[in-house]
Amino acid sequence: MSTVSWITLRGLFGRRRFLLLLPLPVVLIVLAVLSRSLGVTPHEWAPPVLVGLGLAVVLPVVALIVGTGVLGAEIDDGTVVHILTKPLPRWQIVLPKLAVATGVTAVTVAVPLYAAGLLADSARLGLALAAASAVGALAYSALFLALSLLTRRPVLLGLVYVLIWEGLLGNVVSGTRVLSIQQYVITLADRIAPTELLLGDVSVPVAAVMSALISVGFTVLAIDRLRSFSVAGETS
Amino acid sequence: MTTISADQAVGTPTAVTSTLDLAGVSRWYGNVVAVNDVSMSLGPGVTGLLGPNGAGKTTLLHMMAGFLAPSRGVVTLDGRPTWRNPEVYRRLGLVSEREAVHTFLTAYEFVLASAKLHRLPDPAGAARRAIAQVEMEGAQDRRIATYSKGMRQRARVAAALVHEPQVLLLDEPFNGMDPRQRLHMMELLHRLGDAGRTILFSSHILEEVEQVSGTVQVMVAGRLAASGDFRTIRRLMTNRPHVFTVHSTDDRALAVALMAEASVTGVELGRAGLTVRAGDYGAFTRVLPKIALRMGIRVRQLVPEDESLESVFSYLVEA
Numbered sequence: 001m002s003t004v005s006w007i008t009l010r011g012l013f014g015r016r017r018f019l020l021l022l023p024l025p026v027v028l029i030v031l032a033v034l035s036r037s038l039g040v041t042p043h044e045w046a047p048p049v050l051v052g053l054g055l056a057v058v059l060p061v062v063a064l065i066v067g068t069g070v071l072g073a074e075i076d077d078g079t080v081v082h083i084l085t086k087p088l089p090r091w092q093i094v095l096p097k098l099a100v101a102t103g104v105t106a107v108t109v110a111v112p113l114y115a116a117g118l119l120a121d122s123a124r125l126g127l128a129l130a131a132a133s134a135v136g137a138l139a140y141s142a143l144f145l146a147l148s149l150l151t152r153r154p155v156l157l158g159l160v161y162v163l164i165w166e167g168l169l170g171n172v173v174s175g176t177r178v179l180s181i182q183q184y185v186i187t188l189a190d191r192i193a194p195t196e197l198l199l200g201d202v203s204v205p206v207a208a209v210m211s212a213l214i215s216v217g218f219t220v221l222a223i224d225r226l227r228s229f230s231v232a233g234e235t236s
Numbered sequence: 237m238t239t240i241s242a243d244q245a246v247g248t249p250t251a252v253t254s255t256l257d258l259a260g261v262s263r264w265y266g267n268v269v270a271v272n273d274v275s276m277s278l279g280p281g282v283t284g285l286l287g288p289n290g291a292g293k294t295t296l297l298h299m300m301a302g303f304l305a306p307s308r309g310v311v312t313l314d315g316r317p318t319w320r321n322p323e324v325y326r327r328l329g330l331v332s333e334r335e336a337v338h339t340f341l342t343a344y345e346f347v348l349a350s351a352k353l354h355r356l357p358d359p360a361g362a363a364r365r366a367i368a369q370v371e372m373e374g375a376q377d378r379r380i381a382t383y384s385k386g387m388r389q390r391a392r393v394a395a396a397l398v399h400e401p402q403v404l405l406l407d408e409p410f411n412g413m414d415p416r417q418r419l420h421m422m423e424l425l426h427r428l429g430d431a432g433r434t435i436l437f438s439s440h441i442l443e444e445v446e447q448v449s450g451t452v453q454v455m456v457a458g459r460l461a462a463s464g465d466f467r468t469i470r471r472l473m474t475n476r477p478h479v480f481t482v483h484s485t486d487d488r489a490l491a492v493a494l495m496a497e498a499s500v501t502g503v504e505l506g507r508a509g510l511t512v513r514a515g516d517y518g519a520f521t522r523v524l525p526k527i528a529l530r531m532g533i534r535v536r537q538l539v540p541e542d543e544s545l546e547s548v549f550s551y552l553v554e555a
Contacts (some may be wrong), residue, residue, distance in 0.1 A: 010340055230304050
């Protein structure tokens with residue numbers, strides 16, 4: 001493991017903020033287990049639990065907490081200077097941090113989604129949800145990592161994207177779905193394990209290409225922004 | 237843009253010494269000019285960057301360290317710009333003012349991580365040497381969260397020294413330290429300077445600069461107000477000629493008496509009164525009332541001509 005990843009992981013799990021990651025996945029599993037054990041048909045509980053909670057809330061919110069935490073938290077407290085005063089090309093800082101953010105998000109989200117998918121339909125659906133959410137974890141992480149270099153309020157802007165753009169506009173204005181990571185994840189999961197429980201609104205090529213574009217584009221942007229990272233003058 | 241040669245530095249840069257050059261460097265934020273057309277060349281030894289709070293010292297240090305783009309001008313380390321050039325960190329170390337440390341690590345882990353990020357051939361050995369330099373061996377295995385402010389500062393200095401940089405920049409390194417820690421840090425900076433490193437530290441406290449450095453750069457309101465040997469600047473600040481305009485009941489008699497005073501370097505008798513040039517501000521202002529009293533002359537008005545510079549000076553002395 002690179003030193004940057006190691007420090008990032010230590011920083012991530014060393015802060016209390018990390019505890020915020022736990023409740024949402026637990027709620028997801030509890031709801032799925034409850035629905036299943038109470039005999040509710042999957043058609044009734046699976047869409048709200050898998051999509052409404054799992055893909056629309058748990059995945060983006062976990063990605064937001066982790067994605068803005070791997071770099072944004074270090075920028076906030078100033079410790080980022082220790083990593084930046086090293087003769088490292090800036091991609092060698094951004095990529096390990098992106099890998100940590102994606103990995104932690106994917107693991108945190110994939111486990112409850114797999115369990116919920118398994119309870120709703122089959123192991124295949126569970127795996128499909130886990131795999132698609134890993135793709136989503138990468139795209140979200142790249143977006144939120146770049147946000148922490150573009151603005152001083154990455155969490156706020158990230159929430160606006162998740163809640164307003166994906167959550168609200170995505171339901172009202174269909175055109176916004178083309179720029180919705182949530183929709184890509186639904187489409188990809190449905191493509192891997194076709195069921196009637198998931199309904200994707202974008203085509204598979206759009207989902208695949210846009211996920212790749214967002215991941216690469218925001219990563220490149222983050223690397224470039226980090227090259228020109230300025231320390232805010234506090235005393236002057 | 238221009239780059240200036242390293243010739244102005246103390247000695248000629250060799251493989252083991254580095255020179256940091258600033259050529260016409262300015263930085264503004266909107267309409268506010270934080271640093272205004274500063275040029276300087278820093279060579280081996282300890283240099284103090286002195287100035288009141290808000291003079292632009294931190295902004296200047298951030299530009300030197302490549303953490304801020306100059307709005308105009310260029311900062312170079314051995315001829316290569318520091319902005320957008322991570323390679324400079326092979327030869328440059330920074331201890332920023334903000335007390336930012338990974339408190340969840342021990343000092344050893346923290347310094348070792350720095351050594352690894354520098355890709356040093358023997359990171360463990362380098363980390364131990366750096367910790368020994370700041371005399372933190374006893375506490376190196378405790379989490380930084382348990383440290384006092386001075387210990388944290390030393391841990392940060394160790395991390396900045398781990399790759400043995402030729403240039404070390406420290407922003408207000410003595411802030412929050414107790415006298416013993418201060419003394420310790422001063423000794424460390426002395427040692428590093430004597431070993432041929434280029435050390436720059438900022439401070440708003442005259443006595444700190446006096447004790448550590450022979451060379452000083454004085455910043456006031458974003459400008460470089462003075463630069464050079466500390467004792468010379470201090471002498472210039474206290475002994476430079478001060479010009480006063482004096483009105484009295486008998487200007488001519490007062491002029492004759494004043495010329496006999498050592499603190500007075502010149503007197504001019506004009507229609508507007510006496511223009512007195514004094515070499516020593518304090519001595520002149522003490523002696524004038526005594527002379528007036530002795531000679532029965534009443535001084536009606538005493539106006540220092542260069543009040544603005546004077547206020548800067550007195551601020552620097554009092555700070």
